[in-house]
Amino acid sequence: MPFPYQTLMVQGTTSDAGKSTVVAALCRLLKRQGVRVAPFKPQNMALNSAVTEDGGEIGRAQALQAIAAGVPAHTDMNPILLKPSSDIGAQVIIHGKVRAEMNARDYHQYKTVAMQAVLESHERLLQRYDCVMVEGAGSPAEINLRDRDIANMGFAEKVDCPVVLVADIDRGGVFAHIVGTLACLSESERKRTIGFVINRFRGDIKLLEPGLEWLEQQTGKPVLAVLPYLHGLFLDAEDAVQPVQAARGAFRVVVPSLPRMSNHTDFDALRAHPDVDLRFVRQGEPIPAADLIILPGSKNTRGDLEWLRAYGWPEQIARHLRYGGKVIGICGGFQMLGREVTDPLGMEGKAGATAALGLLDMTTEMRPEKRLAQVQGVCAFDEAQAPVSGYEIHMGVSTGSAFATPAFTIDGRPEGALSVDGQILGTYLHGLFDTPQAIGALLRWAGLDSQNTVDTAALREASLDRIADATQPLLDALLKLK
Incomplete structure (x- = not known):
């Protein structure tokens, strides 16, 4: 069955809800089906970056997603990259090149210009690929940033694409995160949210089912998939340093x-x-x-x-x-x-x-x-x-x-x-x-x-396949939903 969405956006109720890995997994699954798919993140704030084949700089997560999709990383996949240099300022990179150093207030005013760069990149990707899989940033419920938003619902509204909302059950409060996020959205934004993904679940799914039924009754929207907590993944982190593992070697x-x-x-x-x-x-x-x-x-x-x-x-x-x-x-x-x-x-x-x-x-x-x-x-x-x-x-x-x-x-x-x-x-x-x-x-x-040797490319490929296998129920649900 062909993938029915030309552009699909994955947003999260919080930072680190699992947006990056869900997008990477869907990219790998679509690649397996022969779909030409490209990852896309309108705006990324991260100090982990990668160099693209066209000689620019993008967020590390989008480079990983490009590997999952089996396509070369390109600056259009992350048109706006912010690299913080202080608590209130950041280097602004547009289409892979440094544009300016701005404080947070100036950049907020600059977003109307940045949005044009985002839309240009998205349009170019649509011309080259069958599908564009979009990752949001942070949470769409950040009311203080709703004006001039280019990273979440502001982008989704502009290009009129459906949104899947991901929530991390491992950190607790997953139902409040989802219901609270929806409550912060406008009517049109709630309407374009087509369903939820509960991420990083471990335990007996039977114990979770009453909560899933309650959530669907409260919101009128389906839980598209419950994805498991996967241990031992080797994937490039978007920004935060991962917790230090227990000492192994001497x-x-x-x-x-x-x-x-x-x-x-x-x-x-x-x-x-x-x-x-x-x-x-x-x-x-x-x-x-x-x-x-x-x-x-x-x-x-x-x-x-x-x-x-x-x-x-x-x-x-x-x-x-x-x-x-x-x-x-x-x-x-x-x-x-x-x-x-x-x-x-x-x-x-x-x-x-x-x-x-x-x-x-x-x-x-x-x-x-x-x-x-x-x-x-x-x-x-x-x-x-x-x-x-x-x-x-x-x-x-x-x-x-x-x-x-x-x-x-x-x-x-x-x-x-x-x-x-x-x-x-x-x-x-x-x-x-x-x-x-x-x-x-x-x-x-x-x-x-x-x-002993370590082959990072092989470890990364194995992890991408693992998250893709685990995310198959989400792809199946998206196909049925359409």
């Missing part, structure tokens, strides 16, 4: 959980490695002993440098190095390893300069141009020249004698830096742990010679 990797940490999906492969104990250290927590310390990417390098100083990280890193430990800096974390980070134009906050950690002989200057590229190459520090692939997303330009000893050779050019004593490695390369050969080489360099 090799300890420690990462400071920076306030503006970006692209923490870099560490997913290390999370999955059976010989690695990965720990994110949050504000005020004691810094544990480690074999390897990794400074992650940052949307505000100078601000996060000050955070590191406030919580004693420079002293701990120096002690770690004295005892023979290894340190890796990725993107913003790489910039922190140098002597100074300057921002003369105020690209990430107040203009000025900040002393860095002084562990590599280099300086970084923030500039308006952002480098966006998918790259591949080899590990220059590894005798076997292990292959590596990933992507670059950064605005800073770094120079200095540290680059005389590169860490990688990327697309035929030297990249990154390796300290003279071999204890410190810095790189602008995101995703450096994602290939089995590269994670093996990096862990050997850091002191772990393991026979």
Whole structure:
């Protein structure tokens, strides 16, 4: 049976209700049926992003959904990306390119312009695909944001598409979430909501059925599916750092959980490695002993440098190095390893300069141009020249004698830096742990010679198939409903 919806939108009663995974699952299911489907999120606010084949930047979740759909990720799949640089300001990215830095109030006024970019992208996708599967953002019940909304019902009303509402039963209050959300909607918005999905259910479905009957009686709308809680999924997080798993391996990797940490999906492969104990250290927590310390990417390098100083990280890193430990800096974390980070134009906050950690002989200057590229190459520090692939997303330009000893050779050019004593490695390369050969080489360099490997692509594909299998009842219900 052909899929009857040209555009279908999945909204949630709360953030993290499961919108991203439901859209990814439906994309995979439709792909299996031969439907040419594209994911779409009008507006995303996230510090986890991906580089597209057309040389732009989109939210990580839409890149994952594109993989599920079996199509190349494109900037039209997430026309508006907001990357917070402070509590009240964000970098505004439109069609994959940086447009401006705005505070929340200015951006709210700018949404009429942003909506045009959203509608243009949606129309282009409709021309190329049989179906566009849309993910909302946050909740449609955010009354303070209803005016000029482009992310939820504002978009659905504009393009006149049906909406499925997802609620997470695992966090509790699922019936109140659904009924309360509907109560906050206009009559036309309630009408276009065609049914509900109860997500992350575990237990005896018989005990839930009276509640489902009550919900359908109260709202006059069907519960389209109850989806199970699936353990052990390996899927790219949209933004929030996932809860730390119980320690498994003996090799300890420690990462400071920076306030503006970006692209923490870099560490997913290390999370999955059976010989690695990965720990994110949050504000005020004691810094544990480690074999390897990794400074992650940052949307505000100078601000996060000050955070590191406030919580004693420079002293701990120096002690770690004295005892023979290894340190890796990725993107913003790489910039922190140098002597100074300057921002003369105020690209990430107040203009000025900040002393860095002084562990590599280099300086970084923030500039308006952002480098966006998918790259591949080899590990220059590894005798076997292990292959590596990933992507670059950064605005800073770094120079200095540290680059005389590169860490990688990327697309035929030297990249990154390796300290003279071999204890410190810095790189602008995101995703450096994602290939089995590269994670093996990096862990050997850091002191772990393991026979175990992690293939992130295979783990991701297996998880996409699992969520698709579990979501089949929703697809069946949508087909019957139409």
